Amino acid sequence: MLIRVEIPVDAAGIDKLLRKSFPSEAESQLVHQLRENGLITLGVVATDDYGGVIGYVAFSPVMINGEELQWVGLAPLAVAEKHRGAGLGKALVYEGLDALNEFGYAAVAVLGDPAYYGPLGFKTAADFKLRCKWPDTESAFQIYPLAEESLNGISGLVEYSELFDQC
Incomplete structure (x- = not known):
């Protein structure tokens, strides 16, 4: 198995993985649209010994109160069913x-299960007076600061690309 930054040839494998991993095609379509619009800041894949995509995570830009602050959102994260439970998702996220830390990004937002993302170091966004626009997501909306000072003086609305509204 190899974990690396996605390359164009991975697109079909990523699409296949997303279609198998989620109950609808929404995530697959989201990633396609983000890619088409140049909004994937970073995509990381896990491949098997034959180069097949068995895991994927995407990061795309988010705004804070309409301002660009070098933050990204993590979505989606997918691991092929037969590889789940072995720590592959965690390895992809890390x-x-x-990589984002090396590139100078400040923080990562995620809307996901706190039982999964909490142990990875994500913190409840509401604790920092941060929120997203989707209702009833306070406990699931989390932040991972990549730098100590990245949350200093920051509060308000974390805005994902409008493409996320179509999911």
Whole structure:
């Protein structure tokens, strides 16, 4: 298995993985649209010994109160069913966080299960007076600061690309 930054040849494998991993085609269509619009800041894949995509995580820009502050949102994260439970999702997320930190990004937002993302270091966004526009997501909306000072003086609305509204 190899974990690396996605390359164009991975697109079909990513699409297939997303279609199999989620109950609808929404995530697959989202990633396609983000890619088409140049809005994937970073995509990380896990491939098997034959180059097949068995895991994927995407990061795309988010705004804070309409301002660009070098923050990204993590979505989606997918692991092929037969590889789940072995830590591959965690490895993908950490690889992405390390790369984003090296590139100078400030923080990562995620809307996901706190039981999964909490142990990875994500913190409840509401604790920092941050929110997203989707209702009833306070406990699931989380932040991972990539730099100590990235949350200083920051509060308000974290805005994802309008493409996320179509999911």
